[in-house]
Amino acid sequence: MDLNANQTFGLVCAHHHLYSSLARGMPSPDKIPKSFGDILNLVWWKLDRALDLETIEWSAKLGALEALERGTTCIIDHHESPNAIEGSLSIIQNACHELGVRVNTCYGITDRNSNDFSTNMAMTEEARRGLEENRRFLQEGGEGMVGIHAAFTCTDETLNTAAQLAVDMDVGVHVHVAEGDLDAISWKRLQQHAADDWILVHGVLLPDNHQLRGTIVHNPRSNMNNGVGYAKPTRFENLVGLGTDGIGADMLEEFRIGYARLREFNVEESPETVWNMLDVNTSLFPECRKDKVTWSYEEMDPWHLAFTSGIRPVDIEIDGKPIMKSGEFLDIDSAEIRAKAGEAADKLFNKMKELV
Numbered sequence: 001m002d003l004n005a006n007q008t009f010g011l012v013c014a015h016h017h018l019y020s021s022l023a024r025g026m027p028s029p030d031k032i033p034k035s036f037g038d039i040l041n042l043v044w045w046k047l048d049r050a051l052d053l054e055t056i057e058w059s060a061k062l063g064a065l066e067a068l069e070r071g072t073t074c075i076i077d078h079h080e081s082p083n084a085i086e087g088s089l090s091i092i093q094n095a096c097h098e099l100g101v102r103v104n105t106c107y108g109i110t111d112r113n114s115n116d117f118s119t120n121m122a123m124t125e126e127a128r129r130g131l132e133e134n135r136r137f138l139q140e141g142g143e144g145m146v147g148i149h150a151a152f153t154c155t156d157e158t159l160n161t162a163a164q165l166a167v168d169m170d171v172g173v174h175v176h177v178a179e180g181d182l183d184a185i186s187w188k189r190l191q192q193h194a195a196d197d198w199i200l201v202h203g204v205l206l207p208d209n210h211q212l213r214g215t216i217v218h219n220p221r222s223n224m225n226n227g228v229g230y231a232k233p234t235r236f237e238n239l240v241g242l243g244t245d246g247i248g249a250d251m252l253e254e255f256r257i258g259y260a261r262l263r264e265f266n267v268e269e270s271p272e273t274v275w276n277m278l279d280v281n282t283s284l285f286p287e288c289r290k291d292k293v294t295w296s297y298e299e300m301d302p303w304h305l306a307f308t309s310g311i312r313p314v315d316i317e318i319d320g321k322p323i324m325k326s327g328e329f330l331d332i333d334s335a336e337i338r339a340k341a342g343e344a345a346d347k348l349f350n351k352m353k354e355l356v
């Protein structure tokens with residue numbers, strides 16, 4: 001990944017939720033979440049229902065800005081906004097491209113908002129609309145995958161149809177897998193579908209012999225934050241990349257957290273193990289090799305970086321175009337984006353207060 005001692009390719013976040021960039025400061029849930037299910041129900045599934053196309057746009061711009069500020073030029077995004085599905089992926093792509101950030105996005109298909117949801121029922125209208133958004137975006141030339149939220153919120157028909165769409169469109173599927181107790185068993189329904197170009201996010205509760213093909217993306221901080229357990233990523237035969245699960249796109253910070261958690265698990269481990277995950281990210285988004293980041297630190301080496309915080313990009317070039325010079329953006333008005341994102345966040349929070 002290194003070009004020179006103080007230069008790398010653009011960093012890649014292998015699992016992000018740009019829609020959550022406005023979440024900081026959101027209204028507290030009515031009660032303290034006590035489980036993974038509570039965290040989803042009381043926090044994230046309320047936030048995503050409150051999103052409209054305007055808040056999606058500013059959330060994506062803020063997320064893209066914060067990615068660039070940490071030297072991340074490529075984002076693999078997973079999106080969900082059940083009350084603003086149609087057109088959402090194009091808005092995210094355009095918002096990122098406006099800042100020069102490369103993005104691969106998808107709509108996380110789900111049946112979960114149906115009152116009588118069960119896995120053996122017919123595909124719901126919600127899932128059909130999500131599927132169509134993936135299809136529309138890909139057919140129009142958008143860079144993406146087919147998204148599935150997770151097996152435990154999808155009917156069998158939805159999983160079958162989504163997997164077939166990915167085959168038809170010649171892309172992989174980007175899906176949460178065995179993140180927490182709610183998905184401890186349901187992920188097995190993906191075994192018959194998963195292929196090498198799939199992105200399998202989390203894998204915390206996967207057994208060693210899970211037989212799922214694809215790249216596993218490890219999200220150490222998110223897993224700790226949700227109390228779902230340690231994925232022990234070194235046990236997998238699959239390639240393993242590194243994501244943030246929507247908590248920014250600071251990949252050097254995620255690397256440090258991932259390393260600290262790995263050492264807690266096995267004190268004989270090396271920073272190179274987690275650094276290799278960033279190399280896997282590079283293979284997931286190879287265009288990052290056309291981007292150059294010059295850093296404020298002289299030794300972009302895992303043994304240095306594991307113990308050095310506060311490193312920032314000084315110069316960024318994306319596809320040969322200078323984006324940042326001497327620590328300053330050239331054409332991006334970061335204050336304007338932050339102000340507009342702040343207004344959008346107020347609107348989003350008011351909408352969340354109206355939702356039951």
Ligand SMILES: [Zn+2]
Pocket residue numbers: 015016017078176201245246
């Ligand atoms: Zn996620």
